[in-house]
Amino acid sequence: xxxxxxxxxxxxxxxxxxxxxxxxxxxxxxxxxxxxxxxxxxxxxxxxxxxxxxxxxxxxxxxxxxxxxxxxxxxxxxxxxxxxxxxxxxxxxxxxxxxxxxxxxxxxxxxxxxxxxxxxxxxxxxxxxxxxxxxxxxxxxxxxxxxxxxxxxxxxxxxxxxxxxxxxxxxxxxxxxxxxxxxxxxxxxxxxxxxxxxxxxxxxxxxxxxxxxxxxxxxxxxxxxxxxxxxxxxxxxxxxxxxxxxxxxxxxxxxxxxxxxxxxxxxxxxxxxxxxxxxxxxxxxxxxxxxxxxxxxxxxxxxxxxxxxxxxxxxxxxxxxxxxxxxxxxx
Amino acid sequence: xxxxxxxxxxxxxxxxxxxxxxxxxxxxxxxxxxxxxxxxxxxxxxxxxxxxxxxxxxxxxxxxxxxxxxxxxxxxxxxxxxxxxxxxxxxxxxxxxxxxxxxxxxxxxxxxxxxxxxxxxxxxxxxxxxxxxxxxxxxxxxxxxxxxxxxxxxxxxxxxxxxxxxxxxxxxxxxxxxxxxxxxxxxxxxxxxxxxxxxx
Amino acid sequence: xxxxxxxxxxxxxxxxxxxxxxxxxxxxxxxxxxxxxxxxxxxxxxxxxxxxxxxxxxxxxxxxxxxxxxxxxxxxxxxxxxxxxxxxxxxxxxxxxxxxxxxxxxxxxxxxxxxxxxxxxxxxxxxxxxxxxxxxxxxxxxxxxxxxxxxxxxxxxxxxxxxxxxxxxxxxxxxxxxxxxxxxxxxxxxxxxxxxxxxxxxxxxxxxxxxxxxxxxxxxxxxxxxxxxxxxxxxxxxxxxxxxxxxxxxxxxxxxxxxxxxxxxxxxxxxxxxxxxxxxxxxxxxxxxxxxxxxxxxxxxxxxxxxxxxxxxxxxxxxxxxxxxxxxxxxxxxxxxxxxxxxxxxxxxxxxxxxxxxxxxxxxxxxxxxxxxxxxxxxxxxxxxxxxxxxxxxxxxxxxxxxxxxxx
Numbered sequence: 039x040x041x042x043x044x045x046x047x048x049x050x051x052x053x054x055x056x057x058x059x060x061x062x063x064x065x066x067x068x069x070x071x072x073x074x075x076x077x078x079x080x081x082x083x084x085x086x087x088x089x090x091x092x093x094x095x096x097x098x099x100x101x102x103x104x105x106x107x108x109x110x111x112x113x114x115x116x117x118x119x120x121x122x123x124x125x126x127x128x129x130x131x132x133x134x135x136x137x138x139x140x141x142x143x144x145x146x147x148x149x150x151x152x153x154x155x156x157x158x159x160x161x162x163x164x165x166x167x168x169x170x171x172x173x174x175x176x177x178x179x180x181x182x183x184x185x186x187x188x189x190x191x192x193x194x195x196x197x198x199x200x201x202x203x204x205x206x207x208x209x210x211x212x213x214x215x216x217x218x219x220x221x222x223x224x225x226x227x228x229x230x231x232x233x234x235x236x237x238x239x240x241x242x243x244x245x246x247x248x249x250x251x252x253x254x255x256x257x258x259x260x261x262x263x264x265x266x267x268x269x270x271x272x273x274x275x276x277x278x279x280x281x282x283x284x285x286x287x288x289x290x291x292x293x294x295x296x297x298x299x300x301x302x303x304x305x306x307x308x309x310x311x312x313x314x315x316x317x318x319x320x321x322x323x324x325x326x327x328x329x330x331x332x333x334x335x336x337x338x339x340x341x342x343x344x345x346x347x348x349x350x351x352x353x354x355x356x357x358x359x360x361x362x363x364x365x366x367x368x369x
Numbered sequence: 370x371x372x373x374x375x376x377x378x379x380x381x382x383x384x385x386x387x388x389x390x391x392x393x394x395x396x397x398x399x400x401x402x403x404x405x406x407x408x409x410x411x412x413x414x415x416x417x418x419x420x421x422x423x424x425x426x427x428x429x430x431x432x433x434x435x436x437x438x439x440x441x442x443x444x445x446x447x448x449x450x451x452x453x454x455x456x457x458x459x460x461x462x463x464x465x466x467x468x469x470x471x472x473x474x475x476x477x478x479x480x481x482x483x484x485x486x487x488x489x490x491x492x493x494x495x496x497x498x499x500x501x502x503x504x505x506x507x508x509x510x511x512x513x514x515x516x517x518x519x520x521x522x523x524x525x526x527x528x529x530x531x532x533x534x535x536x537x538x539x540x541x542x543x544x545x546x547x548x549x550x551x552x553x554x555x556x557x558x559x560x561x562x563x564x565x566x567x568x569x
Numbered sequence: 570x571x572x573x574x575x576x577x578x579x580x581x582x583x584x585x586x587x588x589x590x591x592x593x594x595x596x597x598x599x600x601x602x603x604x605x606x607x608x609x610x611x612x613x614x615x616x617x618x619x620x621x622x623x624x625x626x627x628x629x630x631x632x633x634x635x636x637x638x639x640x641x642x643x644x645x646x647x648x649x650x651x652x653x654x655x656x657x658x659x660x661x662x663x664x665x666x667x668x669x670x671x672x673x674x675x676x677x678x679x680x681x682x683x684x685x686x687x688x689x690x691x692x693x694x695x696x697x698x699x700x701x702x703x704x705x706x707x708x709x710x711x712x713x714x715x716x717x718x719x720x721x722x723x724x725x726x727x728x729x730x731x732x733x734x735x736x737x738x739x740x741x742x743x744x745x746x747x748x749x750x751x752x753x754x755x756x757x758x759x760x761x762x763x764x765x766x767x768x769x770x771x772x773x774x775x776x777x778x779x780x781x782x783x784x785x786x787x788x789x790x791x792x793x794x795x796x797x798x799x800x801x802x803x804x805x806x807x808x809x810x811x812x813x814x815x816x817x818x819x820x821x822x823x824x825x826x827x828x829x830x831x832x833x834x835x836x837x838x839x840x841x842x843x844x845x846x847x848x849x850x851x852x853x854x855x856x857x858x859x860x861x862x863x864x865x866x867x868x869x870x871x872x873x874x875x876x877x878x879x880x881x882x883x884x885x886x887x888x889x890x891x892x893x894x895x896x897x898x899x900x901x902x903x904x905x906x907x908x909x910x911x912x913x914x915x916x917x918x919x920x921x922x923x924x925x926x927x928x929x930x931x932x933x934x935x936x937x938x939x940x941x942x943x944x945x946x947x948x949x950x951x952x953x954x955x956x957x958x959x960x961x962x963x964x965x966x967x968x969x970x971x972x973x974x975x976x977x
Contacts, residue, residue, distance in 0.1 A: 106766040108636060116777055124773035129766040131639050132775030134658055137632035140624060144591060144636025144644065145766065147620035151590035151642055157768060175632065178625025396575075396742045403573035403744055411742040434744075436707070436840035438737045439925050 063257050064095045071098040071127060073107075078125035079117040083286025085250045085276030085293065086114050086191040090162065092250070093189055093274070094128060096257040100264035101158045107131065108145060110138035110163035110172065113198040113278075114191065136171035138163045139179040142186040150185075158264065159185065165192040165206035169233045176233075180240035183268045187260075190233060190271070193278035201281040205231050208301070209353070210346050211333045213281070218336040223343050234273045234307070241310035242269040248304060249275040251294035255316060259306065275302050283332020295327035300354035303361040317365040321358065324351045378407075379430040379522045380441040384460055385450030388420040390509035393535070394450070395426035397513055400531040401523040402430040410435045423454060430522055446520060447488075449473060450495070450508050455481060464488050471516060473508045491519060491558050498550050503543055510544040514551030519559055525552045571746045576708035576738045579745040580673060581606030583715045585616035586753045587671075590642030590760075593622045593633040597652040598685045599735035600675040604647060627652035631659035631670070638668035639774055641765040643719070645670070649735055650677035650691045657695065660728075664699030664790070666775055667763050669722030671715065672700075675735040676836065678920040686921020687735040689835060690888040692864070693896045699790060701729040701797060702865040706821065706839040708738050708745050710862075713808060713816035716748055719757050720804045725797050726763045732864075734837040736921070748812060755811050756804075794866045801863050819868040821860040822875055824850060828857025830936045831876060833901060834885040835861050838924040842885075845929040856933050861897070872904050881911045883936045885929070885949075887918040894946055913941040917949040 064070050073094035080087040097105055106129040109115045115132055118125040133141035142161035149157050163172055168190040179186060195213050196202040203213040203225055210224040218224050237245040243266045248256040256274065263270040277293050279286040296302040297316065301324060304316035325347055328334040337343045358364055381398065385391035395411040402409035407430055414425035427441040445468045449455055452474040461483075464470060468488040472481060475497060478490035493515045495508030510532060517528050528548050533541040574582075581603050584592070592611065594604035611621040624630045627648050634644035648656065653674055663670050674692055678684040692702055701721060705711035711733040718729040733739060764772055778786055798819060805818035823843050825831065832842050839860040849856050859875050861868070876882055882905070886895040893899070898914035905912060913936055918924040928950055935941045 104768050106640065106768065119773055119776040121776040121778040121782060124776055126773050127771060129768060129771040130773045131636070131766055133632065133635070134662055137628060137659065140629040140632035141636035141639075143622060143624070143629075144593065144633030144638075145640040146636075147591045147622050147633065148637035148640040148642030148644070151618045151620045151637075152640075153618070154641075174625055175629050178629050181625070182623070184622075399742050400573045408744060409573065412737070413740055437844050437926065438707075438734070438741055438837045439841045440923050442925065442927075 063253055064099050065092060065253060065257070070095045071103070073098060073128045074118055074125045075127055076125070077123065079120060080113070081278075081280050081286070083279040083284075083289045084113070084117075085278060085289045086164070086193060087117070088289070089191050089250050089256070089274045089276045090114055092253055092256055093162075093260050093272070094160065096260035097158070097160050097187065097264055098128065100261045104156055105129075105158045105160060106145060108133050108138050108142040108159065108161045110161075110167035111135040112164035112167050113193075114162060114164065116198055135167050137175045138167060138172060139186065139188055140175035142188070143179050143182065143184040146185045159187070161186050161188045163188070163190055164197070165190060165194060166196045166204045168192075169205040169231055173233075173236075177236075177240065180237060180242050180269045180271070183242060185267050185269070187263050187270045187272065190273045191276045192273055193276050193281060195278070195281050197278050197281040205229075206233070210337060210343075210350060212336060213333065223346055224334070224336065227349065234271070234305075237271040237273075238307045238310045240269070242271060243267070243309060244270040245273075245307040246271075246305070247273045247275070247302070249293040249297050249302060250277070251290050251297060252304070252316070255304070262306070281333070283335070284330055288330055292327070292330055295322055295330070298322040299324045299327045300358035300363055301327065301350070303357050303363055305361055312361070315361050315363055318358065318363045319365055321364060324354050378432055379446070379520070380444045381428045381430075381446040381448065381516070381522070382441050382444040382463075383426045383428070383448045383450065384454055384457075385424055385509075386420070386454070387422045387424050389424070389450050390507055391424040391450055392426045394448070394509040394513055395428040397510070397528065397531045397535060398428045398516070398523060399430070400534070401517075401527040402428075404530060405523060405527045407432055408435050410438070412438065412440070414440075423457065444468065446471065446516065446522075448512055448516060450512060452476075455483070461486060469519060471512060471519065473512055491515070491555060493551060493554050493558060495551060498554070499547055502547055502550070510547040511551035511554075514548030514553075515555035515558075517548070518552040518555035525549060570749065571744050573742060574745050574747070575602060575740065575742045576711060576733065576745070577602030577675075577740065578606045579708060579712045579747050580715060580733070580739075581610060582747050583712045583753075584645055584673075585610040585619070586748065586750050587645075587716060587719045587757055588617045588643065588753075589619050589645045591620050591622060591633065591637035591644045592616070593624050593630040593637070593644070593646045595624050595627050595630045595646075595648070595652065597627070597649050599677060599687075599739050600647045600649050600652075600673065602739060603673060603675070627655040628659060631656035631663065631672075634670045634672075635659060635663050635666065635668055638663070638670050638762070639666070639764075639766055641760070641762050641767070643723075643760045644668075645672065647673035647675065649675040650679055650685075653691045653695060654679065657698070660695055660698035660700060663728045667726040668728060669719075669726050669760075670728040671718045671722055672728070672730050673715070674730050674732045675739045676732050677735040684920040685735075687737050688887040688919045688921065689732070690919075692730065692732045693888040693890070695730075696865050696896065699727070699794070700865065701725075701727055701794070701801070701863070703729065703731050703801075703817065704835040704862055704864055705731065705733045705738065706836060706860050706862070708733075708741060708743060709814070710816045711738060712745055712747055713812070713814060716753055716756055717801075717804050717808055717817045720807075721797070721801055723757075723760055724804075725793065725800055727793065727797060732836065737837050746814070752811055756808060798863070798866055798868055798871075817862055819863045819871045820875060821862055823858040823860070825857040825859060825875060827855055828879055829855040830881045830883065830933060831857045831859050831879045832883045832885060832929065832933060833859045833861065833897070835864060835887070835897065838885060838887070838918065838929070841924055841926055842929050845926055845933065849930065849933055854933070854937055856937065867900055867904075869904050872901070873908070876905065876910055877908075879910055881913065881936050883913045883915055883932055883941065885918075885924070885932070886914065886916045887924070889916055889919065898946075911943045913943055913947065915941070915947045915949050922950055
């Protein structure tokens with residue numbers, strides 16, 4: 039392998055023959071687990087289905103196949119287990135909506151009690167099951183530092199029930215409960231919460247954000263998380279074509295733009311302190327990101343809401359400054 | 370369930386405030402009775418945890434298994450660990466006419482202002498005794514010793530054994546000594562109490 | 570070994586001897602002494618390899634038990650009242666997934682108004698959750714039932730709730746014989762789950778079942794519950810053979826043989842009632858007592874047979890089904906449908922008001938004399954005057970005054 043910097047080799051390819059085998063993604067390996075296999079009922083272009091496979095396959099590699107999963111109610115659970123079929127090739131337990139973290143804590147404790155502590159536990163939930171109804175149990179799991187990797191697939195709304203607003207819905211987004219009617223311009227500014235920041239406040243061993251646009255980065259973060267014990271939290275942005283009003287072929291592109299605009303900062307934190315960020319190579323104006331999504335369509339057109347777009351731009355700029363996301367800048 | 374007599378041999382009601390060891394007193398009495406081969410039951414009245422609040426506890430002792438867990442309504446003995454509670458309504462309710470009222474007080478029975486109490490009254494300065502030996506006013510073991518001496522529900526020896534098991538080391542010895550002191554004082558006071566109970 | 574010990578402490582020691590893998594604990598009056606004692610026992614190494622998980626809520630507690638059980642571990646928790654409601658979503662989840670979790674419920678009233686004292690409304694509210702519900706009439710039985718609960722749960726793969734009266738039993742100190750480790754081991758083998766999270770044999774637990782299969786799933790669950798009646802009695806018989814003690818089972822009867830009037834109830838009031846039955850028998854009244862130990866599934870045949878020779882039954886309910894009547898009373902009426910037995914439905918002892926000897930005596934004497942209503946619910950310990958005054962006040966209120974200026 040030469041020292042030459044090869045630009046073809048990078049994060050935009052799931053696998054690449056120019057890479058050393060050890061640096062290739064799990065997804066590029068035909069022998070991957072395929073933890074969630076084909077035949078499930080997800081929408082075309084579903085970011086969550088893609089992320090779940092990437093995350094769990096990476097977790098299976100990291101744990102030598104010694105892993106069990108707990109899954110909250112939501113899109114992922116519903117489209118993957120229509121009795122009598124199941125798309126899961128790993129041990130999988132459906133919890134309820136708000137308790138994936140508590141159920142996972144119980145699984146971890148039970149395995150340890152039985153002397154099977156080598157088996158790792160991964161909990162999965164959507165943003166609703168994490169930041170809203172799931173936050174009590176999740177905070178409890180964090181505070182006890184239970185040995186669970188909790189993965190939140192954030193599509194920024196209650197998608198499975200028809201696209202209602204959640205505590206992760208971004209400002210100005212149109213959802214079934216924040217339609218831009220009357221004087222409202224979509225979801226209100228000044229609401230919402232950042233679970234990654236809340237997770238950091240619990241000072242758990244590892245917190246990371248990622249998107250489905252950068253599979254190497256996502257897999258690496260799963261591997262990092264799995265190399266640790268205690269509570270670990272991974273927050274993955276997963277565009278939802280149905281809920282966001284994007285083209286089903288734009289899922290990866292939209293996720294990339296979210297990161298490159300600064301609206302979705304990509305970073306890692308260890309023991310509550312930022313440990314690294316994924317720098318933006320070229321800052322993309324938020325408008326380029328927003329225009330691809332029908333949930334922001336009301337911001338454009340005649341007259342549209344240019345003031346709101348401007349406000350979102352300022353939010354993105356603040357996020358970039360806060361996390362030090364632009365290349366060449368120090369935090 | 371098998372056929373048994375329905376009334377317990379002895380029923381005691383303890384009154385005091387949270388933090389004075391009222392519940393412990395009832396439990397110690399029950400343990401002592403158990404160790405003497407009798408059936409016994411201690412039940413506290415219940416509330417959220419709070420010091421200074423009125424607390425009631427019951428103890429039943431019988432020579433047959435005790436099946437019922439209802440509150441003691443006709444106690445043969447009422448023990449008042451805190452004299453400031455003497456005039457709280459209900460404190461003497463149900464006390465049998467041939468029963469005993471044992472009060473933690475430096476006063477004499479006829480100085481307590483209970484002219485309507487027909488039961489025998491005995492006072493023991495339990496707080497003072499415990500302050501002298503323990504350095505703080507914890508009247509329950511003194512009163513238990515007095516109770517044992519006055520009623521014979523349990524022996525002093527059984528009581529002291531229960532105390533030593535409950536409070537390990539020095540605390541156990543000190544409290545056992547307090548029980549003995551209470552026992553002794555009760556013997557002294559009981560003659561006084563008997564004569565005063567005739568009045569009014 | 571028989572020793573003077575607090576009910577909660579005895580239960581905790583029993584649970585520890587049942588070798589749990591995970592105990593999930595969240596405190597609520599009046600269960601606190603149980604989880605506190607278990608915490609000490611685990612820390613002292615007296616609960617085997619048990620993991621003690623201090624969860625953030627009762628919902629977290631039952632959730633953790635579900636996870637623990639699905640991972641192949643023996644799981645236990647305890648709660649009461651509001652806590653039971655807070656985990657309500659997880660209860661049918663456990664039974665639906667056939668996870669044999671065992672839980673103590675220290676029976677306490679449901680708010681509002683908030684009330685921390687003993688009645689049976691909490692257990693009643695979850696009677697349809699698919700859990701087996703056993704009621705202890707004494708602390709000895711409470712202790713014994715916990716061993717039996719694990720045996721029943723794990724042989725049937727159904728979760729079991731052991732109900733014991735809050736404060737009245739949990740905080741009572743009396744002579745209790747806690748089964749020793751050998752006795753427990755003779756009765757309770759290692760847990761063999763029906764399905765388990767295991768990387769070597771991956772399965773999906775908890776799929777989404779649609780209209781095409783749901784009915785069959787629930788029917789099978791119902792059939793299994795009814796079959797469990799035999800198993801529950803069988804486990805009680807086995808318990809008797811190992812310990813020499815009669816505890817548990819479906820019902821308990823006392824002087825029922827030639828009883829004309831029978832009192833039916835749940836829990837610790839049965840002890841009080843037994844004393845009263847003896848007194849009244851001495852006075853020549855043919856009264857008897859039937860205790861329901863297994864409340865769910867409802868042992869209909871057993872109860873019907875037990876009451877075959879009675880002419881009157883007094884059901885003493887410590888819970889009220891607002892807008893309907895009572896649960897236990899309704900269950901008894903259903904059981905006796907078509908028979909000539911007169912049922913007197915009585916409510917007493919709500920929110921910790923004690924069921925006293927005097928109250929039970931009065932009820933039985935009135936029943937014998939035919940003075941109890943057989944069609945109206947009797948509130949036996951109600952301050953009638955106070956209630957009537959309040960109701961009168963509600964009838965003559967602002968609503969009866971014409972608002973000014975409003976035309977007809």
